[in-house]
Amino acid sequence: MIWDRLTDPVVRERLEGLDLPFNRYGLDPLGISKAHLGAFYSLLRPLYQRYFRVETFGVEHVPATGRAMIIGNHSGGLPVDAGMAVAALFFELDPPRHAHGMVEKFANQWPVLSPLFSRIGQLTGLPEHAVRMLEDDRLLMVFPEGARGTGKLYKDKYKLVRFGTGFMRIALQTRSPIVPFAFVGGEEALPVIHHANGLARLTGAPYWPVTPYVLPVPLPFPCQLWFDEPMVFEGDGTESDAIIEGYVAQVKARIAALIEKGREFRRGRVGGAS
Amino acid sequence: MKVLLAGISGALARRVTHYLLECGHTVIGLDRRPWPDPPAGVTVYRHDVRKRPAEDVFRTERPEAVIHMATVTHFSARREERYRINLHGTRAIFERAHEFGVKRCVFVGRHTIYGAAPDAPLYRKEDEPPLGMATFPELADMAAADLYAGSALWRYPEVRTAVLRLVYTLGPSRRGTLAGYLNGKRVPTVLGFDPLFQFMHEEDAARAIAEALDHDLNGIYNVTGPQPVPLSLLCRATGRPAVPLPEPLFPKLVGKLGLSWLPRGALAHIKYPIVVDGAAFAQATGFKARYDEVNTMEAYRWA
Numbered sequence: 415m416i417w418d419r420l421t422d423p424v425v426r427e428r429l430e431g432l433d434l435p436f437n438r439y440g441l442d443p444l445g446i447s448k449a450h451l452g453a454f455y456s457l458l459r460p461l462y463q464r465y466f467r468v469e470t471f472g473v474e475h476v477p478a479t480g481r482a483m484i485i486g487n488h489s490g491g492l493p494v495d496a497g498m499a500v501a502a503l504f505f506e507l508d509p510p511r512h513a514h515g516m517v518e519k520f521a522n523q524w525p526v527l528s529p530l531f532s533r534i535g536q537l538t539g540l541p542e543h544a545v546r547m548l549e550d551d552r553l554l555m556v557f558p559e560g561a562r563g564t565g566k567l568y569k570d571k572y573k574l575v576r577f578g579t580g581f582m583r584i585a586l587q588t589r590s591p592i593v594p595f596a597f598v599g600g601e602e603a604l605p606v607i608h609h610a611n612g613l614a615r616l617t618g619a620p621y622w623p624v625t626p627y628v629l630p631v632p633l634p635f636p637c638q639l640w641f642d643e644p645m646v647f648e649g650d651g652t653e654s655d656a657i658i659e660g661y662v663a664q665v666k667a668r669i670a671a672l673i674e675k676g677r678e679f680r681r682g683r684v685g686g687a688s
Numbered sequence: 689m690k691v692l693l694a695g696i697s698g699a700l701a702r703r704v705t706h707y708l709l710e711c712g713h714t715v716i717g718l719d720r721r722p723w724p725d726p727p728a729g730v731t732v733y734r735h736d737v738r739k740r741p742a743e744d745v746f747r748t749e750r751p752e753a754v755i756h757m758a759t760v761t762h763f764s765a766r767r768e769e770r771y772r773i774n775l776h777g778t779r780a781i782f783e784r785a786h787e788f789g790v791k792r793c794v795f796v797g798r799h800t801i802y803g804a805a806p807d808a809p810l811y812r813k814e815d816e817p818p819l820g821m822a823t824f825p826e827l828a829d830m831a832a833a834d835l836y837a838g839s840a841l842w843r844y845p846e847v848r849t850a851v852l853r854l855v856y857t858l859g860p861s862r863r864g865t866l867a868g869y870l871n872g873k874r875v876p877t878v879l880g881f882d883p884l885f886q887f888m889h890e891e892d893a894a895r896a897i898a899e900a901l902d903h904d905l906n907g908i909y910n911v912t913g914p915q916p917v918p919l920s921l922l923c924r925a926t927g928r929p930a931v932p933l934p935e936p937l938f939p940k941l942v943g944k945l946g947l948s949w950l951p952r953g954a955l956a957h958i959k960y961p962i963v964v965d966g967a968a969f970a971q972a973t974g975f976k977a978r979y980d981e982v983n984t985m986e987a988y989r990w991a
Contacts, residue, residue, distance in 0.1 A: 438982055439925075443915040444810060445884045445961070522806040522960070525880020525935070529918065532884070532961075542809035 421452030425459060431509035433479070434535075442535075444547075450533035451512070455504055462501035465634045466494070466603065470502040472595075472641035476511065481548045481590045482644065483581060484513055484555040487574055487669050488563025490600030491623030494632050499555060499595065502639050513555040514547050516540075520618045541580060548588040556581045558662070561620040565609065571601035572673050577666050579658050587651030591644035594668040598676035599637025604630065638679065640672045690714045691901065692751035692790075694737050694781055695758030696730075697721040699863040703894035704755065705730060711898060716749055718742055719758065738772070738780045746788040753792040753901055756781045759833060761865055767826070774833040782837065786844040793849045794900050795837035799886070799910060800865070801830055801853065804960040810884070811965040814853070814908045824953030838908055850905035852897065855912050855964065858984050859890035860991035867988065869958075870928050872948025876941065877958055879932040882920045884961035888913025889979035889987060896975050903973045912966030913977035914984065919958060925985040935959075 421429075429452055440448030462468050476482065484503075489495045496515050504510045516539030522528045537543045539560075547554050557563055558577035566575065585592050608624040623630040645668065647661045691708055695701050696717025708715050709727060717723065717732040726732050735741040737758050758781075759774045778795065785793050802812050803820030818834065820827040840849045856866035866887055869875065888896075888911075896911050923930035933941055935955070943949035950958070969975060979987065 437915060437980070439917065439921060441915070441917060441921070445916065445918060447918075519807045525878070528806070528880070528959075529882035532882075533918070537810065538807060540807070540809045542811070546809075546811055 417447070417449035417453040420456055421449070422456045422459065425452055425455040428455070428504060428510045432512050433509070434512060444535060444537065445532045446512075446535040447533040450530070451535070454534045455501070458497055458501040459505065462498055462505060466498060466599065466632075467636045468498050468502065468639060469636070470506050470639040470641070473502060473506045475641045475643050476503060476507060476553070476593050477591065477644070478507070478509070478511075479551070481551045481588065482553055483548070483585050483590050483592045484553060484595060485581065485592050485665055485669070486555070486557055486595040486597055487572075487673060488557045488559045488566070488600075489572070489597045490604035490632065491564060491606035491625070491630055492604055492632065493557075493564055494603060494637075495597035495600050496555065496557070498597065498637060499639060503553065511553050513553045515555045516544065518561055518620060520620065523618055541584060544581070544584045545588060548584065548590045554590070558665075565621045566601075566606070568601060568605040568607055572598075572677065574666055574670055574673075577662050579655070579662050582647070582658050582662050582665070583651040586647060586649040586653070591646050592665060593641060593644050594665055594672060595639060595641045596669055596672035596676050597637065597639055598673060598680065599635050600632075603632040603635035603637065606630075638676050640676050642668055642672055689752045689901065690716070690749070691753045691755060692716050692718060692745070692749065693755045693757065694718045694777075695756070696726075696732055697723040698757055699861045700857060700890060700894055701757045703890060704757070704897045707895050707898035708901070711902065713901070716745070716751065718745055737777045742780070743784055746784040746790075750788060751790060753794070754781060754785050754790050755794045755796065755897060755901070756837070757796045757897075759796070759830065761830070767829075770829040774829040775836060778833040778836050782840045782844060782847070785847050790847055792901060793840065793847050794897065794905075795834070795849070795851045796897055797834040797837065797851060797853045798830060798865070799853045799855045799962055799964045800824075800957065801827055801834050802962050802964065803827070804883070804956040804962045806960055808960065808962070810961060810963040812910075812963070813965050814910055814968060823956040824951070826951050826953055841906065848904060848906045850900050851908040852900060852969070853908070853910045853964065854888070854893055854896070855910075855966075856885065856887040857890040857893040858887045858988045860987050861890055862988060862991055864890070869948050869950065870923070870926055870988070873946030874931045874948070875923050875928045876938065876947040876950065877919055877923070877930045877932045878938060878955065879934045881959040882918045883959060884916035884963050885919050885922050886912060886916035886961075886963050887981075887984060888977055889984040892977040892979055896969070896973075899973055899975060905972055907968075909969035909972065910964040910966045911969050911975070912964060913979065914981040916961065916963050917981050917985075922985065925982070926989045
């Protein structure tokens with residue numbers, strides 16, 4: 415199959431270490447296909463290692479087994495951050511882990527994209543999916559800023575926008591630890607200066623990013639990922655909004671601190687960006 | 689137990705009959721269609737479930753349990769007839785069951801009533817509303833029958849009622865909704881979409897229906913078998929040639945050039961998945977499918 419031919423040997427070996435319940439066809443019950451994962455990670459590897467030259471810190475904070483929610487900031491006009499975080503957990507953890515993202519609903523209406531996201535385990539962002547994946551002891555990656563986060567303009571770079579609170583109720587309900595992370599570099603890799611709203615309406619996308627060089631293609635800007643210690647909160651998800659918002663604010667503050675740490679790290683480098 | 693099986697002459701219902709007999713039940717059947725050679729001891733009454741002679745079968749035979757499989761799909765009946773058979777037939781069965789002291793009722797419905805949509809979750813549970821009618825009007829009568837059967841839970845509380853929502857069945861008989869789609873010379877799919885399809889072997893489906901009677905079920909249950917597979921793999925593993933059509937051309941080409949026919953509303957069902965969670969049924973009955981997805985597709989292929 416074409417997907418097998420696209421898979422590089424390093425990825426092939428690491429795929430064997432994944433703890434997903436593949437059947438004889440290499441399919442898991444959520445429709446994830448081992449062959450598609452192989453091609454996907456083979457595409458991510460050069461992007462992660464050479465194009466964005468991603469440096470990952472603190473990956474040991476991600477549990478080696480069992481459920482966890484990986485919560486991060488959106489950085490850049492396209493979800494490059496999600497792709498690089500997924501790559502980090504696959505290439506830096508031993509054994510590797512596969513992170514399931516929560517995809518914007520519009521993507522599932524698009525031909526080609528809809529089945530591709532499904533085959534690589536990136537399901538529509540629905541609470542039912544989140545609960546199921548955590549109860550299956552999978553890794554769930556959530557960006558509580560949602561499309562508001564990727565829709566940030568360059569002038570607002572690294573300012574966290576409002577966090578949704580749904581993730582916190584699900585974390586409490588499923589007793590999942592929250593691993594905060596920050597992605598630094600995406601805003602420079604894909605600086606968005608304008609949103610083409612007409613094009614967005616036409617395609618059903620929440621926004622359509624326009625860069626100084628027009629096309630929404632990320633530049634090869636070095637990026638860093640910072641993971642922090644897991645956070646565990648008391649409760650069962652039935653708490654009042656005030657309590658939940660308090661918990662979410664703690665997660666947001668941790669991520670903001672991680673972003674600051676990352677930007678400090680860059681400033682420390684000769685000629686580093688701010 | 690004395691079991692009345694409505695719709696006994698259907699392919700799946702005949703298999704259910706065998707499992708019921710194996711479990712030691714006495715079986716009587718009710719169907720407009722003939723079953724020329726039923727197993728020994730099985731009486732088949734050739735009546736319409738909505739008509740008076742069918743009522744007399746309840747009166748004279750006094751079944752303790754009823755399994756209702758006398759429903760039809762868009763493949764075999766027109767709209768008005770489907771409403772008459774599916775909705776009014778279901779009503780008649782539950783009213784007779786109540787009137788003549790039936791203790792248990794099993795309604796056999798379909799998982800397709802949940803409907804396929806881009807924003808629908810995988811592994812839908814029984815409390816999800818049926819959304820199938822929005823995109824697929826041909827499903828409205830089945831959804832109405834399913835909900836009517838569910839209303840028997842409060843309408844006739846003395847009759848223990850199980851509403852089963854079965855995933856597609858597949859197997860050597862090459863009958864059923866999914867087989868109807870796959871049987872064409874060429875299988876039309878939508879270019880750029882490859883949804884998960886959930887099915888179970890027809891023997892497993894028949895056994896699940898028969899075994900539902902042996903448990904004190906009172907509620908609505910999804911009935912599932914092995915894990916779902918993408919439509920492209922389903923076509924490949926069953927040896928059916930899939931022809932991906934651009935969506936705008938789809939309505940013009942289905943039913944022509946050897947492509948299987950599909951109603952317009954079914955388009956959503958071959959773009960987006962309908963995957964349901966069968967955990968509640970498995971937990972209540974201990975049911976476990978004996979055929980996995982590979983055996984099931986091969987059983988259809990090599991029949």
